[in-house]
Amino acid sequence: MIPGAACIGWASRFVPFMRRRAWRREWEAEVAHAWQRLNRNGQPSAWSVLRLRIRIYTCVIDALWERKQTMKMTGPLNDVRHAVRNLLRHRAFTTIAVTTLALGIGANTAVFTLVDGVLISPLAFDDPEQLIAIQHIGHGGPEARQLPMSQGLYNVYREHASTIESIALFAGTTVNLIGDGDAQRIRGQAVTPGCFTVLGVEAAMGRTFLEEEGAPEGERVIILSDGFWRNDLGADPAVLGTSLDINGILRRVVGVMPAEFGHPNQDARLWAPLIVDPARASLANFGADGIARVGPGNSVQSAATEIEGLIGRLPELFPESGAVSFLQEVGLESSVLPLKQSLVGDVTATLWILLGTVGFVLLIACAKVANLLLVRAEGRQRELALRVAVGAGRWQVLRSFLSESVVLAGVGGFLGMVIAGLAVKASLSLVLTAIPRVAEIGVDLRVMSFTAVIALGCAVFFGFFPMLRYGADDLASQLREGGARGATGGKESHRLRNGLVVVQMALALVVLVGSGLMYRSFQALRSVDSGFDTEQILTAHITVPTAEVQDWGEVAGFFRQLSERLEAQPGIESVGFGQSVPLGNGLGYFSIDVEDHPRPEGELPVFARNHQVEVGFIETLGIDVLDGRAFQDGDGAEGARSVLVTESFAQHWWPGQSALGRRMGYEGEDWYNIVGVVADAHYQSLEQTPEEMVYWPATVGPAEDPQPTRGMDVAIKTD
């Protein structure tokens, strides 16, 4: 037995368990080697044995050093373990606190997920800060109107704007796809070939459009979305080069876009070239959206200034164009915005207000939990007094409060993330089309970091109050004087708790008032008289492709036959076809002539919303006929040439008089007679005042060349 070696075994109990075996093995090996050396030349001297023994005893110093180092790291871990045990012993308190925090943090995380995806994260394109949306503003009516882009202006900017590197037009459309099964209506986009270049995206398979494919004589090609290729074509690897029947025209598939691509959203399932014929491009027909990429070294502001300047130069560039005079009459201006701002502008304020509101809710939750912790701390007076008595410092006592706060906030934060994930998923499925950039909304690292930060903030917030209460230097004397029953301690504690209750009430009041106002707005919206029936009405859209049916007479006949066949079905009360059902795709304006209000030369023409409808549309939607009648057979271009006007239109042009029998026309064609006045209906939105509108028969134009509308919405009233 090596003298003193037993000390190693005894000292090892100071070494933390995980290190103990290795530590003991090392010391025993060194001691064994040293003893071996001492005995190499015979019996060692007493002095050398004593020296070795002293050296062995110093293993205690090493053991205590190991213990101290480990305690530095595990001290906080011990506090957390202790906090968890304490909280599990008080399940009711812990459940209330964790639930409160989880709901508050979850709500904040859910809204921040929306804010992050919609407002904060950059657009998923190359150099997104260089992308702009080019829109216009016209002042031809009582209010300024937002206008997109015309093909003529697109050509002007493309040719003359030096601050712009590339520019494109795009327009949403719905097409008929005829495949092996039934025909389908597919949402797509018509884009100028440079659109993908502007956005800086490549096709995942194949290629994007070539410049020549945007010319009138260009090849008919098509690009598919990843979703369409996978879901409808079975991810066929040989899809490139095959042809699809789109609106009766065969188009060759040249590319498939990446799964995550979509602008302005991911509704489009295919893209076709938007044909722009420079010889026929209209300056004043604003039918597509414009985007552009600002060139290197230029800014959005410089591009905006240059585009505004080009609008001013239109008379010089098109000296003989009547459209330029019209644009000048309506005071056309450009509106150039960063692309992201144009996409999210409408919801920016709403989302920030929502985030602020749930922030208030979280503050209420934190104040609640802080109050609960304060009450609980009052009940721990004896435990704290004991800890102080055995030598625990102020910081150790405060650390115990903070540990409980951290554990509560940690668990609350984790559950909050789960709640947020479910809430975001549920809300997106309900309001899919109302939120821009919806495909980019999801829980990512930034959202998780946000949750961690607010959870930590919550821990600090409600850990602060017990620290405030017990953080004084004279902690021990405070505890000796007693808590709830002691005069000073009781008053201070009550003041803190009362203060927290006041904060909760104030914040709750703010949230309540805000909620009340929102509810009132919602109720006001619900109580708006839409002007049409909404119960038991089915709607759909049908387009007769030009390639399939070219004769106009057949087009008109198609809708009439379809109407008759639908009405013959059991359960269907009535059917009506029109360009757009209310709150649908929107209706256009065109200039009209009012016989008894001729416009002098040089004055702005009369603009009104125009709506072509078949017989039965007014009755099917339950729009009230206030004077005269609705359409009947024979009212079209080749027959009686009748129109209907809305009440607001009639009151504008013939205040206090009957509009029946008055005449109006458009584009210099023969006059139409007003045979009925109908109630205003909300076609654009329930919030906006209905605009003046003229209902034309579905087939308009000269009697010898009637022109029916090819694309119609159908409204079907069921029993």
Added chain:
Amino acid sequence: MGRLFSLTYPTASVLLAIRGGHRYGFDIMDATGLPDGTAYPILRRLERRAVLTGDWEDEADGKAEQRPQRRYYELTPLGHKSMGDVEARFPMLLPLFESEAS
């Protein structure tokens, strides 16, 4: 280079001893002449800071001498980089640790 540890005379002695070939705990104590309770805390600290690395000698070496395997220490690349500082601050120690361990 920012120093990861406090470069005191005892710490410098330990590093120089290890570089000089004294790799085992008791040998380092003997080579440095430091008080017995000082060397091991220094070794632990330097090992945690990744200036030293420790490992067990080959089992065969221990068996050959009929004793348990000892634990030896050697400089890491970071430790080697630190030696410049050591030599600059304690040049008088250099001659003391230039011999190989016996």
